[in-house]
Amino acid sequence: MIKVENITVRFGGVIAVNNVSIHVKAGQITGLIGPNGAGKTTLFNTINGVQKAPEGHVYFEGKEITNSRGYKLCEAGISRTYQQINLFLGMSVLDNVMIGQHCRIPYGLFGSLFHTPAMRHQEQAAREECIRCLEMVGMAGKKDLPAGALPYGEQRLIEIARALATKPKVLLLDEPAAGMNATEKVTLNKIVRNIRDMGITVLIIEHDMAVIMEISNYIYVMDDGYLIAEGTPKEVQNNPAVIAAYLGGE
Secondary structure (H helix, E strand, C coil): CEEEEEEEEEECCEEEEEEEEEEECCCCEEEEECCCCCCHHHHHHHHCCCCCCCEEEEEECCEECCCCCHHHHHHHCEEECCCCCCCCCCCEHHHHHHHHHHHHCCCCHHHHHHCCHHHHHHHHHHHHHHHHHHHHCCCHHHCCCEHHHCCHHHHHHHHHHHHHCCCCCEEEEECCCCCCCHHHHHHHHHHHHHHHHCCCEEEEECCCHHHHHHHCCEEEEEECCEEEEEECHHHHHCCHHHHHHHHCCC
């Protein structure tokens, strides 16, 4: 589905990602973990076009997408959430999700100016699709509330719904459990599994080890820009290099 080959990213004299290769297989939940500053988000950013990769290659469904523009990747089927919530807090929950759907509506100048019946039909269909996305994350009942009125954990779910509204083939989740309480994390795990079961491939960065170990089919581990381990959750948990990275080696 997504192959990252030998990606290296430098910021001045600092190598944030050092010759990293990963393979995100279709139909799976792939985890990407590591201590703070390991290079996880930088690698994410190279996949979806936020960060240029001067060395290495990224492929999606066999086609090279290295350094492609973000909107082109979204159209191709790659969507993501971010560490920092990027909702329009004064807008309704539904309107925030509608922003994701707009990349799928073929707006024409005439239809936009005169709001033709065809355009109204497309917008109604988009609205219904966005409500379905909210249902997937359990938030349809709050669709008319201002996004800013929701607690932090629920705002994160709205961001996932907005990403789903782009109709992705691959969903990149960057720290989706951050700021969530234990109950919300249980709900998140169910949502991510349901997304996978719908046929959407998931790549997730997460610091909460209980979350990542429970939902991931396969995990890659980074530390100080390097890929230091990979394997099933059980294999990663027992890997000495991973234990040293998190607990400190002697």
